[in-house]
Amino acid sequence: MNLAVRERGGVRSGFRGDIEGMRALAVVLVLAGHAAPALLPGGYVGVDVFFVISGFLITGLLLTELERTGRISLVEFYARRARRLLPAAGLVLVVSLLLTFVFLPKIRWAATGWDVVASGLYVMNWRLAERSVDYLAANQAASILQHYWSLAVEEQFYLIWPLLLILVTLGRRGRAWRARPGVLRARLLLGLAVVGVPSFVWSVLLTQNDPAQAYFVTTTRLWELALGAAIAVLGVSLSRMPTAVAAMLAWSGIALIVAAAVLFDETTRFPGYLALLPTVGAAVVIVGAVRAGRAGPAALLGLGPVRAVGAISYSLYLWHWPLLVVAKARFGELSTVTALAVTLFSVIPAVLTYRYVENPLRRAQLFTFDPRAALKLGAACTGVAVAAGLMFQLTVWPPPQKPVVPAALPALGGSTPPPGSLVQQQGPPGAAALGREPLGNAAGRPVDRVDSIVPDPLAAYDDVPDVYAQQCISARADSTVRTCSYGDLGSDMVVALAGDSHAAHWVPALQAVANANRWRMVTYLKTECPYLDGPVPLPDGSAVYDSCVDWNSELRRKLTGADKPDVLVLSNVTYRLYENGQVIMGDEGVRRTVETFRKTWTEIADTGVKVVVIRDIPYQDMDVPDCVSQHTRRLTRCTTPRHEALSRSEPQVQAASGAPGVHLIDLNDAICPTDRCAAVIGGVLVYRDTSHLTATYARTLAPRLRDKLAEVLE
Template sequence: MSETVKLDVPRAAPTPHSRIRLDIQGLRAVAVGVVLLFHANAPFLPGGFIGVDVFFVISGFLITGILIREASATGRVNLAGFYAKRVRRILPAATLVLLATAVLSVLFLPAIRWQSIGGEIIAAAVYLVNLVFAANTNYLNAEVAASPIQHFWTLAVEEQFYIVWPLLIIVMLYLGRRFLARLGRARQLQILLPAGVLLLFVPSLAWSAVYTATDPAPAYFATTTRLWELAVGAMVAVFATQLARIPDRVGFCLGWAGLLGIVVGSVVYTAATPFPGVAALLPTLSAAAIIVGGMAGRGERGAGALLSLRPVRWVGDISYSLYLWHWPLVVVATYLLGGSLRFREGLLVIALSFLPAWLSYRFVENPFRDWKRLQESAGSALRAGAALVGVSALIGAALMLAPTVTQGNQLPPGGALGAMALVSDPAAGDPAAPVVGGFTPTAVDARNDNPVVYASGCHADQGFTEHPGCTLGNADAETTLALVGDSHAASWVPALQEIAAKNDLRLRVYTKSACGFADVATVAGGDARYDACSDWNERVMEQLIAEQPDLVLTTNSVERKVWDDGPLTMSESVQPFSDGLRRSWESLNAAGIPVTVIRDVPRMDIDVPECVSANPGNLAECAVARATAVDAQATPEINAQRGLSETGLVDLTNWICPAEACAPVIGNVLVWRDGHHLTATYSATLATPLEDALRENTVSRELFTER
């Protein structure tokens, strides 16, 4: 993403031609342009994210050219010199943007975000942040706002490639000296470098296809799924001598075809496209086609003539700084504008980002890259790089320690907490009621206030198809209560743990992210068919019928899209999802297993902890009208339960939203960990109301008779 486009190599080496490639600088402009428009929410470029794949190919091509030139001329790769160049080119601007992002976060973003952003700054400083994002792309964080550091994942992937590929070339050089000494250095490279680049390309592409199909969210950020894209560029450099010999007319066709491929991918691809996987072949091969098409002096003709225009090249010149600066500004603007950014607003933000990008390029990138002392001494450059990494790490650590929320967890002595406060004081559920003495968990801690099933591995992520069937409570108890459903079902585990302990029940838990317990094909994030959910439900049904629990408790998010020869809209999905729920319950009833359905929780239309963090002195700002959170929601579970004598329904809505507006805090307990999942702390306070409701329900009352 950041190399100077000057290629000067010995003829004997299988490397690019000796020319300044203005068309590649223009290709950078195309890559950053589609990314910027995509981040500005351009409706006509839903696939603009492929711009980063174009960058990967460019980087792989240029870096490989540098390495091969050195290997051809000297028979070795000077790692210290190589990394010193990377430090001069990349770290100064990146450090400045990380510092600016920390300042912007403190000034404009709520404190709940500071801790995670601080950790991401540290990870970005050492170029491991893509692994952090891959690890955190689970269902628990699905609705958390995007990080202003998120775009640094591409730099992390590139830097990790810069570690793997030079080391692999060093191995190739050793093997050449050891086994092919009689052939000469040029011939050794011609034989071994293709093998080396294929060793990167083939396994990574295969794994990318598999991982993207099974777990697309982390696959997007993983190094292993992206190495092949940089290897495409490396392959062009390795075979450059042969590729440069293609006829001019073929080269011109490749250039225009490559530009068309990038445009088509940007227009046709959407969030529903499994990516990277094989879909990334379109932008990567298109970028490779443009690079090949511009070889042998064709870089300023054909498509290259367009890419070589001065304004286009100018955008390419500042593309690295522009990429770094635009995204933090987009994230901050999105927050300040209420959580959404319209295209015209996004365009304005992108336009404004050109100013800091140009200033950064003019006064940071170029001066550090051309600093004579750092050019002459690799050691000095590496020490400067270590200092910059240290500065970024300190900035991140300071931001991690900075979050404070006015209302802490210093609770008032005595008194009932959470839902139980409503027993003695119904007004405790009024959003206007003052919160005396703080609340728990704090807004900052709410994200991690989850049921034990997540940390224990009992809850299945989206890609998981086997049923863990974990047991909570007394494993030897004679009576078994099974909980089945999605993450909304998992939210009830703290309450059910207390109920199980009190009534000596064995609690079996079968929960899976975004997977309603319904006999119907549903949709996962990105509008892809959720086959892992269907497989999971089949296995769980078999397990339940085999185990014969005394009662199955189930609840699911009512907002669940159904697949019917394609994804249905949410409104179109209500009835088929309801029918699927009913079929599942009927199957259990037919096997002699009673079912009790817990009505889905109210659905807030805001990120409650973030709102509370931003409004610690006025929590009423974070209340949502009951008409929106409850009454406006579809009720497929209520419709599905009607007429089933062995399937009951309990409704705890009034214990969660008892007033005309749903309060963020009830009885000194924060109710929500996002917009539609209960905190584990509040769930635990619902144990008594839930037990009472189960005892009163005709289907489940027998299980809760006095023992």
């Protein structure tokens, strides 16, 4: 008995209904995880189940062909993959472009076009991996094609695995392998080990250091497909186990998969070694289900309704995510019930695609007798999708330009719009429109329409301080203290700026002040890392941010040594501490955070450095450029209550209060002057995402920062 089977409907099909049922389980996990993460936080492990199934099925098909014909035909293999996968994938790519054009804000159009190109070429996982380490892209909305990353991994595996099989079996014919099956299995397992073992080791290592990137890259996922392949290679041996053992294995496999889906969540460091739960679970189900018979889960997985879901699982996977993204863009955050309803609705296009695209092309006699015709079809599907993605760039042509801000400090002053006006008139730019007393100023009140917006929301993501282009910020895995200097480089007055990206967005304002006062300004910045003498957690809260701790140690040494500044300006997100394997939350977490910040700031102040803490800015509860580009005539939709927006930074106020030598500067009245935080003030877009100022608006805050610093230095 050989565990490996052919695809459904293939010649001499050995179709296994339990495998179809496992596909149903996998896709239901993924869909539920996307639609209702609160109910099934680890639903993403369904993708790992798919990987094991794919490795098993593809290897089984190739081995069957090798035994039957004595060779592996690359043309026939790739032709089968092309007609099975590419038409449906290409259809959803093109439809996703149409959905983007009709329903998504224009700010997403260009990126979606490139996502279609990457998805059509099956390299979307590498594009997402690159974005995962790009902090500037971290707060942007999820791509409508983000789910294509897993298809890219599988296609890349399909590309290399037949070639490796041919290399491993080189010099032997099918009859020779049938005469010595043990030698064939040994060679194949060696080939799998060469691929799988380094991939698993790399997955564990990279997941520890950079879990966001590890999630997407092919090199951390190959071992999962190789595991499925190994089961196909060992099929004959594994199928001889006792029925009771097979049943126990199969049911324990289901339990492992479900446990992973329930216990894992977005903070789990995945894949790494934890991916063994769903992958080994899938593997032992494949091994034991058939042998266990009615005592195992095969009867349940083989039920008609379950197999029906498994049959459309590919199309269902393709359709559900674009519909969820569109629904969220149009209606805001979806309730669990609404998201599940949208997901259920995706069954309709999935069934239509399966019936009128997948099945007719898979069963077409033309492609059976002429595999090259299937390759041409696949190339056409890919070509159409890639061409559509490239042409979609014309919808945002010419691209908006990054604004050029005058070098001189803007003056304080401004005009007030007439009472009751919902249209903001042109006047002094940005915060300058708020006058000397910004709190409550009508010029900062949210309105529905403005005459113009600078920067254009389509260019807002790129309206960032110079420090990003000049690579002045240490990346997450980099503990090197990087510096950049601005202003009068020969000045004896040195002002240092240290912290995370929420310190970085003050660079334009501080640059202007340094230039005006002829100071030398030096930056010390690191991604998601404050100036703090304490164990800060990684962004996912899963472990101590070791490179941040090391960076802080080196930075404190510099700032108290030869690089000691006259003034140290600090700003950052309010962080919690990490101890005893967890983030300290609740009131105790706030108390410890306040104590640690106060202690860190006081220690540097005791060395004679004037310490200035700029209170963190108000947080919006949406991606502001995305919202503004979608609601240009209803900008009041893009606002957040002031008390909610400011709540996150209260611990900083407490930490600075009573700390000797520490001065708190609070400019938030000029960022959120009224009871709701506006997206646009004085014709300037305030935010470039949810919690970072545009460089343009930060620059208009320079006079206020200058005056506050002057008070400190008196």
